[in-house]
Amino acid sequence: MVLASCGGSSEDSTTDMPEASTDETTEDVASNTTAAAAEPAEPEFTFTIVYPGPLGDKSFADSAHRGVERAIAELGVKGIEIETQSIAEHETAMRGAVAGNPNIVLPLALDAQLVIDIANENPDMLFGAPSDVFADVLPENMAAFTINVHQSSFLAGLIAGSLTSTKIVGAAVGGEAPSLNQFFYGYKQGVLEVCSDCQVLVTYMGFNFNDPALGLETALDQYERGADIVYQVAGRTGEGVLQAAAQTGNYAIGVDSNQDWVQPGSVIVSMIKRVDVTTYKLIESAKNGTFQGGFFELGMADGAAGISWDEGSTYFEDNGPADMVAKIPAIKEVVEQYRKDILDGTYVVCDALVDASLETDVCSALK
Numbered sequence: 278m279v280l281a282s283c284g285g286s287s288e289d290s291t292t293d294m295p296e297a298s299t300d301e302t303t304e305d306v307a308s309n310t311t312a313a314a315a316e317p318a319e320p321e322f323t324f325t326i327v328y329p330g331p332l333g334d335k336s337f338a339d340s341a342h343r344g345v346e347r348a349i350a351e352l353g354v355k356g357i358e359i360e361t362q363s364i365a366e367h368e369t370a371m372r373g374a375v376a377g378n379p380n381i382v383l384p385l386a387l388d389a390q391l392v393i394d395i396a397n398e399n400p401d402m403l404f405g406a407p408s409d410v411f412a413d414v415l416p417e418n419m420a421a422f423t424i425n426v427h428q429s430s431f432l433a434g435l436i437a438g439s440l441t442s443t444k445i446v447g448a449a450v451g452g453e454a455p456s457l458n459q460f461f462y463g464y465k466q467g468v469l470e471v472c473s474d475c476q477v478l479v480t481y482m483g484f485n486f487n488d489p490a491l492g493l494e495t496a497l498d499q500y501e502r503g504a505d506i507v508y509q510v511a512g513r514t515g516e517g518v519l520q521a522a523a524q525t526g527n528y529a530i531g532v533d534s535n536q537d538w539v540q541p542g543s544v545i546v547s548m549i550k551r552v553d554v555t556t557y558k559l560i561e562s563a564k565n566g567t568f569q570g571g572f573f574e575l576g577m578a579d580g581a582a583g584i585s586w587d588e589g590s591t592y593f594e595d596n597g598p599a600d601m602v603a604k605i606p607a608i609k610e611v612v613e614q615y616r617k618d619i620l621d622g623t624y625v626v627c628d629a630l631v632d633a634s635l636e637t638d639v640c641s642a643l644k
Contacts, residue, residue, distance in 0.1 A: 344556025405559030425576035427463035434467020447499035452484035492517025542596030
């Protein structure tokens with residue numbers, strides 16, 4: 278495990294002691310001074326966040342780290358970040374976090390039962406999961422956010438379906454689970470909405486989120502099968518997908534953070550999952566005394582999910598091939614119209630996380 282401690286600093290200040298009045302004795306002044314000095318300082322607020330892998334993934338973990346940095350800068354708190362290297366280290370990291378006695382522990386995308394068990398063992402400590410806790414019930418001292426990504430993934434699919442020249446696009450997905458299929462089925466629906474005769478390939482990678490070589494191999498296989506655009510939903514493993522796009526002269530779509538800059542001109546757009554927002558909200562609520570246990574959801578309507586173009590990213594427009602770049606203004610108009618229709622309820626996107634069986638009319642067509 279790698280631990281990084283971070284926090285802000287404050288400037289020293291001095292206060293002059295007020296002059297005693299003529300009827301105030303030396304003993305009174307000494308007594309007042311002693312009483313003032315004895316007043317306890319406000320306890321320092323601290324947090325500890327446990328990452329499912331190392332920082333530097335340019336994706337999910339790095340997004341949470343931005344929330345940590347914001348909390349330190351704006352709230353005046355101090356924190357410790359624990360980076361793990363494998364699933365085998367998660368329990369040790371969580372117990373180490375608890376042993377440090379912070380005001381709140383933030384487990385990011387760790388095993389739900391592990392986190393719940395440790396929260397139950399420590400009822401006087403707060404636990405807040407910024408994303409991805411799949412359980413029916415939480416302890417009273419634990420809050421968990423779900424960031425719904427199906428709608429913003431649909432927008433990414435619209436873009437892929439509008440730009441593909443082979444009419445074959447792909448998705449490299451970290452594992453087969455409702456939470457990850459929420460990305461994939463939204464994306465697939467978007468592709469087929471604008472390209473009904475397109476083929477959408479998918480490869481699930483066994484829940485391996487820290488293996489760029491696997492991502493490279495997976496994307497190369499899909500490109501060899503005719504795909505010209507691949508959506509990566511695989512954390513650091515997805516770095517290999519972006520590399521494969523640049524290596525073969527094809528294209529990719531990033532995930533979680535803005536990854537357009539990683540391979541400029543090869544990454545068309547990124548689907549943004551704002552784990553920084555939920556990380557900050559949990560720290561803020563714990564510090565302000567407004568923390569509540571339970572499940573909470575955010576999504577595109579709340580600004581917690583979207584696409585990199587929303588942030589003004591122009592890496593692809595500045596570096597992509599002229600024939601594809603020329604289509605971008607018209608595609609942006611299509612994207613904004615669908616965004617409006619989705620947010621006002623006119624258009625419905627499949628949510629594989631809610632309907633894991635995919636039995637709704639919208640979702641069943643995507644099997």
